[in-house]
Amino acid sequence: MHWDLSSDRPIYAQIIEQMELMICSGVYPLGSKLPSVRDLAQEAAVNPNTMQRALSRLEETGLIYSLRTSGRFVTEDVNMIEMTRKRIAREHIQDFLDRMIRLGFQQEDIVSMLMDMSKELKK
Amino acid sequence: MSNLLECKDLTKTFGSTIALMNVNLEIARGRIVGLLGPNASGKTTFIKLCNELLTPTRGEILIGGHKPGITTKGMVSYLPERTYLNDWMRVSDIIEFFKDFYDNFNPEKAHDMLGKLGINPKDRLKTMSKGTKEKVQLILVMSREADLYLLDEPIGGVDPAARDYILDTILSNYREDATVIISTHLISDIEKILDDVIFIKEGQVVLQKTVDEIREESGKSVDALFREVFRC
Numbered sequence: 001m002h003w004d005l006s007s008d009r010p011i012y013a014q015i016i017e018q019m020e021l022m023i024c025s026g027v028y029p030l031g032s033k034l035p036s037v038r039d040l041a042q043e044a045a046v047n048p049n050t051m052q053r054a055l056s057r058l059e060e061t062g063l064i065y066s067l068r069t070s071g072r073f074v075t076e077d078v079n080m081i082e083m084t085r086k087r088i089a090r091e092h093i094q095d096f097l098d099r100m101i102r103l104g105f106q107q108e109d110i111v112s113m114l115m116d117m118s119k120e121l122k123k
Numbered sequence: 124m125s126n127l128l129e130c131k132d133l134t135k136t137f138g139s140t141i142a143l144m145n146v147n148l149e150i151a152r153g154r155i156v157g158l159l160g161p162n163a164s165g166k167t168t169f170i171k172l173c174n175e176l177l178t179p180t181r182g183e184i185l186i187g188g189h190k191p192g193i194t195t196k197g198m199v200s201y202l203p204e205r206t207y208l209n210d211w212m213r214v215s216d217i218i219e220f221f222k223d224f225y226d227n228f229n230p231e232k233a234h235d236m237l238g239k240l241g242i243n244p245k246d247r248l249k250t251m252s253k254g255t256k257e258k259v260q261l262i263l264v265m266s267r268e269a270d271l272y273l274l275d276e277p278i279g280g281v282d283p284a285a286r287d288y289i290l291d292t293i294l295s296n297y298r299e300d301a302t303v304i305i306s307t308h309l310i311s312d313i314e315k316i317l318d319d320v321i322f323i324k325e326g327q328v329v330l331q332k333t334v335d336e337i338r339e340e341s342g343k344s345v346d347a348l349f350r351e352v353f354r355c
Binding site: 008047 | 153154155287290291294295299311314316317334339342343344346347
């Protein structure tokens with residue numbers, strides 16, 4: 001797994017986003033066990049305390065849970081993951097819309113361009 | 124959390140030159156700390172004071188509650204900015220040397236890391252490149268089970284790939300109750316692995332924060348903030 005961390009935003013926040021992405025995209029499937037904090041930190045080349053902080057936040061949201069002796073696991077709740085996926089999708093779309101509006105496009109233009117491009121994608 | 128290192132009004136002068144002025148610091152256990160400052164800001168002086176290679180002009184340092192001395196030498200593993208090892212020695216000789224000196228030195232760990240880097244323990248230091256020598260030194264220092272690791276410019280002379288390896292070595296070898304202090308001005312390379320950042324300027328601490336605090340508050344990387352604070 002490749003971690004892509006930019007330098008101008010808090011690292012733990014970026015780790016949360018990327019872990020969410022990995023969970024939603026099935027890199028870490030439902031109910032699967034996550035690697036240890038230390039291994040994840042090493043993989044992402046970040047400080048273990050930072051990784052710990054990010055995982056604690058993810059635990060608070062319920063996307064992952066920990067069992068005292070056996071480690072951390074991805075939730076088994078399909079709805080929870082579906083909600084997260086949709087939330088991420090909305091964020092991406094919002095981001096996209098903001099940029100298009102900044103470029104001076106009207107709502108109708110955006111939608112029709114989007115339709116055209118997605119048709120091409122199907123072919 | 125108990126502090127591993129505390130400084131009170133730490134001051135060091137060399138004649139009329141002020142190297143450190145009234146430094147007050149508290150550093151907890153389990154942290155990786157970047158000691159960042161431009162050249163001649165006092166980084167090495169601070170590290171040498173922690174090692175009793177220099178003595179304070181005024182004020183004090185406590186490491187685990189002790190003044191630097193015989194007790195703290197066992198607790199502190201120090202990587203100096205320049206090598207003190209003899210060029211004619213083989214790596215395996217130096218490992219024996221460290222075994223004699225430090226009872227918390229773990230030779231298996233050293234051999235293991237040397238193996239991973241493809242360094243032959245039978246090689247003499249003088250046949251090695253600058254980068255390889257630096258790796259050997261870091262391996263020796265990180266193979267001690269110390270409370271405090273003081274690394275003075277550990278990534279200065281090596282290429283970016285070797286830098287990544289060195290950072291990886293620091294991450295994989297440090298223990299939860301130990302603290303690592305890394306002095307450097309190559310900030311962008313190391314900021315991802317740091318908990319805390321200390322900016323030191325003309326012998327004074329101008330900032331002590333966590334990396335994520337800096338990024339949250341300023342929206343900037345530590346590297347970018349450093350360039351702003353220390354603009355020439």
